[in-house]
Amino acid sequence: MSALSIQGVAKHFGNVTALDNVSLDIPEGTFTCLLGPSGCGKTTLLRIVAGLEQPSAGAVVLDGTDISGLPAHKRGLGMVFQSLALFPHLSVAENIGYGLRLQGVSATARREKAEELLGLVQLEGVADRRITQLSGGQRQRVAIARALALEPKLFLLDEPLSALDAKLREEMQVELRELQARLGVTTILVTHDQREAMTMGDLIVVMDHGEIRQVGAPLDVYRAPADRFVADFLGGANLMQGEVAAGNTVQLGEACIKIEDAIGAGNGEAVTLCVRAEDIQLTSGAPRDGNCLTAKVSFVRDLGHVVEVTANCDQGEVKVLVPAKEREGLAVDGEVTLHLPADVCRVLEK
Amino acid sequence: MSVRNSTPGYVLAFFPTLALGVLFLVPFGIMASISVAHRVTGGFYEPGFTLASYWRFVSPFFGGILLNSVVLSALAAMLAVMIAFPFTYLLTRQPRRIQVPVLVGLLAVLSLSEVIVGFSWSTLLSRSAGISNLFVAIGLMEKAQSWTPGFYAVIAGLTYVSLPYATMVLYPALSRLDPELPEAARTLGASPLRAFFEVIVPVSRRAIVACLIMAFVYSLGSYLLPSLLGRPQHWTITVHITDQAIYQSNLPFASAMAVFLLVTALLLVGFTQRFLGEKA
Numbered sequence: 001m002s003a004l005s006i007q008g009v010a011k012h013f014g015n016v017t018a019l020d021n022v023s024l025d026i027p028e029g030t031f032t033c034l035l036g037p038s039g040c041g042k043t044t045l046l047r048i049v050a051g052l053e054q055p056s057a058g059a060v061v062l063d064g065t066d067i068s069g070l071p072a073h074k075r076g077l078g079m080v081f082q083s084l085a086l087f088p089h090l091s092v093a094e095n096i097g098y099g100l101r102l103q104g105v106s107a108t109a110r111r112e113k114a115e116e117l118l119g120l121v122q123l124e125g126v127a128d129r130r131i132t133q134l135s136g137g138q139r140q141r142v143a144i145a146r147a148l149a150l151e152p153k154l155f156l157l158d159e160p161l162s163a164l165d166a167k168l169r170e171e172m173q174v175e176l177r178e179l180q181a182r183l184g185v186t187t188i189l190v191t192h193d194q195r196e197a198m199t200m201g202d203l204i205v206v207m208d209h210g211e212i213r214q215v216g217a218p219l220d221v222y223r224a225p226a227d228r229f230v231a232d233f234l235g236g237a238n239l240m241q242g243e244v245a246a247g248n249t250v251q252l253g254e255a256c257i258k259i260e261d262a263i264g265a266g267n268g269e270a271v272t273l274c275v276r277a278e279d280i281q282l283t284s285g286a287p288r289d290g291n292c293l294t295a296k297v298s299f300v301r302d303l304g305h306v307v308e309v310t311a312n313c314d315q316g317e318v319k320v321l322v323p324a325k326e327r328e329g330l331a332v333d334g335e336v337t338l339h340l341p342a343d344v345c346r347v348l349e350k
Numbered sequence: 351m352s353v354r355n356s357t358p359g360y361v362l363a364f365f366p367t368l369a370l371g372v373l374f375l376v377p378f379g380i381m382a383s384i385s386v387a388h389r390v391t392g393g394f395y396e397p398g399f400t401l402a403s404y405w406r407f408v409s410p411f412f413g414g415i416l417l418n419s420v421v422l423s424a425l426a427a428m429l430a431v432m433i434a435f436p437f438t439y440l441l442t443r444q445p446r447r448i449q450v451p452v453l454v455g456l457l458a459v460l461s462l463s464e465v466i467v468g469f470s471w472s473t474l475l476s477r478s479a480g481i482s483n484l485f486v487a488i489g490l491m492e493k494a495q496s497w498t499p500g501f502y503a504v505i506a507g508l509t510y511v512s513l514p515y516a517t518m519v520l521y522p523a524l525s526r527l528d529p530e531l532p533e534a535a536r537t538l539g540a541s542p543l544r545a546f547f548e549v550i551v552p553v554s555r556r557a558i559v560a561c562l563i564m565a566f567v568y569s570l571g572s573y574l575l576p577s578l579l580g581r582p583q584h585w586t587i588t589v590h591i592t593d594q595a596i597y598q599s600n601l602p603f604a605s606a607m608a609v610f611l612l613v614t615a616l617l618l619v620g621f622t623q624r625f626l627g628e629k630a
């Protein structure tokens with residue numbers, strides 16, 4: 001168990017800036033998810049922590065010690081690679097025991113440890129198989145077991161579940177989270193799947209273009225996105241352009257929307273109003289607080305448990321999730337009134 | 351689909367069969383029949399059936415040739431692979447703009463004829479104009495020496511001509527190698543050198559064996575370099591075949607040796623394919 005501190009790390013590949021002055025503190029024993037679109041520098045950051053890539057600037061500090069100059073094989077970190085990188089010429093047990101063999105652990109002790117780890121990842125009875133004789137999900141577990149064999153100070157995973165089918169992926173997310181909680185190992189997982197990040201992370205780090213946009217607990221980031229990018233990337237919020245008006249309101253064309261939280265920007269400034277689809281209600285009459293927009297339904301998608309309504313108003317397209325029982329009477333081209341309760345509207349200044 | 355499959359199989363098989371027959375089976379048949387013909391000393395040969403030429407294999411003379419051929423070719427093949435493997439691996443880790451010119455350069459070396467390579471080496475290893483003069487100049491040696499003709503001169507020549515081929519055989523396999531494999535070994539505590547020998551080499555063993563065979567068979571078939579850079583005792587079986595066929599006019603014995611060489615090479619390739627096929 002260890003605490004990690006990334007201090008002002010930058011990485012340039014020729015004239016490509018993969019990371020730009022990234023600073024991040026990861027408390028001991030937490031599960032952190034690095035989340036961001038493709039090419040935003042997640043892998044690069046993880047590789048710099050692992051020592052597989054040298055940062056152009058900045059330092060990586062583990063438990064108060066600067067490890068920036070330490071080569072990868074002396075850092076004592078466990079890593080699960082995107083390709084898994086299992087050794088095809090070795091058996092499952094030999095893969096798991098590889099690091100132990102380098103440390104001079106005896107063959108019987110290695111075997112014992114491998115069996116124990118296979119038990120931990122719920123994959124008994126395959127110790128003597130070749131890697132090619134395993135399914136994708138089984139390989140995944142072997143890769144996790146191998147990375148944990150040396151009881152690493154940090155457990156790093158680069159999109160480890162991306163090759164699995166949707167159902168298995170969801171199962172593995174829960175399993176991996178439980179395993180981490182049991183071992184208490186400080187873990188960093190890279191993903192571009194926000195659901196995955198929300199399922200597993202104690203802490204979510206949202207990245208874009210080599211920069212960190214927001215760090216926080218999953219629900220905090222979801223409920224209070226720091227900017228347009230985070231709001232859109234995490235759960236696809238409705239974003240509407242407007243300007244600040246008197247009385248802590250935002251003027252959206254004709255409509256005037258009251259906001260519960262105090263608005264930082266001054267009157268007349270352009271801001272973005274952010275409302276989650278599940279927070280918008282469909283009403284028939286005018287709501288008491290007057291926070292409403294009229295819109296025309298353009299598409300109705302039945303998802304079973306909920307209905308996703310796409311409607312067009314002056315501010316553009318708005319998505320609304322309503323309970324299935326309110327499906328009645330919703331039709332394409334019908335007029336609807338959208339109620340935006342004051343307590344769910346957030347104002348983004350960027 | 352059905353349109354494509356409608357061509358009967360025997361029509362499609364016709365051309366390969368014809369090519370194989372004309373280019374391989376017929377010449378091999380002629381050669382095999384000559385190898386069992388009666389030799390007419392001082393003349394040509396007359397048709398017949400005798401295993402006299404094959405019996406000559408069971409002799410210290412032939413055993414010596416065979417041993418020399420195998421040792422020379424095996425050494426050259428191993429040296430070529432030992433140089434080509436790390437070279438090709440490092441090459442595949444470079445950006446494309448470096449890889450392409452190097453590969454083009456290697457192809458250029460391939461276009462050099464063995465004659466040029468042979469004479470270059472014999473000059474390079476000679477006393478009058480060779481590299482030993484350089485060693486004398488920098489004080490490494492007392493006086494210039496001639497290293498050709500000789501055993502090591504043949505090895506040097508054969509290794510040199512095998513190198514580009516070895517690189518070409520290794521290149522596809524090594525450029526497909528998952529770069530995360532050695533990195534995984536590193537995070538588990540292996541130094542870069544250790545990761546090279548314990549992961550990259552064993553993972554590439556099929557390519558290495560294929561490359562060894564290719565270089566071995568190629569060296570075994572080389573006629574010019576052993577005759578140019580070696581003394582008669584360093585001549586490989588290929589040189590002896592030419593010697594018997596052209597200078598000694600003993601076509602049956604030359605043919606018998608050629609049949610033997612071909613069968614050995616085929617067995618070797620078949621054996622390794624079998625061996626590798628089972629392991630994968």
Ligand SMILES: Nc1ncnc2c1ncn2[C@@H]1O[C@H](COP(=O)(O)OP(=O)(O)OP(=O)(O)O)[C@@H](O)[C@H]1O
Nearest residue numbers: 013016017018037038039040041042043044045192
């Ligand atoms: N070895 C390299 N040489 C040159 N550019 C690189 C190299 N590695 C990464 N990059 C660049 O750095 C940027 C960040 O890459 P990185 O692999 O960290 O992205 P990522 O967030 O992991 O993306 P993905 O989700 O697609 O894996 C990209 O623009 C990429 O092209």
Ligand SMILES: [Mg+2]
Nearest residue numbers: 042043044158
């Ligand atoms: Mg990546």
